[in-house]
Amino acid sequence: MEVHNELNWGLLEPVYNEALHRELKNQGIESQCEVSVPCYYKGEQMDKYYRLDLVVGDIIVELKSVTELIPTHRAQLFNYLRLTKKPMGILFNFGEESLRTERYAFDSATNECVLVDVNIKPLKKNTYLH
Numbered sequence: 613m614e615v616h617n618e619l620n621w622g623l624l625e626p627v628y629n630e631a632l633h634r635e636l637k638n639q640g641i642e643s644q645c646e647v648s649v650p651c652y653y654k655g656e657q658m659d660k661y662y663r664l665d666l667v668v669g670d671i672i673v674e675l676k677s678v679t680e681l682i683p684t685h686r687a688q689l690f691n692y693l694r695l696t697k698k699p700m701g702i703l704f705n706f707g708e709e710s711l712r713t714e715r716y717a718f719d720s721a722t723n724e725c726v727l728v729d730v731n732i733k734p735l736k737k738n739t740y741l742h
Contacts, residue, residue: 616711677707693718
């Protein structure tokens, strides 16, 4: 990916977030940075909001810059997908020497996230959201 090639690895997430937003804009792709998603407790909207790193159409992009992705990072993306009902999420990790990317499809009927390949074919089922 161009952003990783240009900036390399190991910087803070906000740097990659802005760079990716700019790169998408340069390619004519609309995206939104730090999108606020309301939180609810027992049906009542709270004062707190989640902030999505980047949204490109119906795709949530979650950026990390860590030495290794762990289940908590995936759970964060899964919760964003569940809360927004968006069908796709991509998790990028800029903290490794080689850019790591994981794509997930969200099935709102089953409340499950499924790891998919670049052709959106399921690779592994993750039932975290049951």
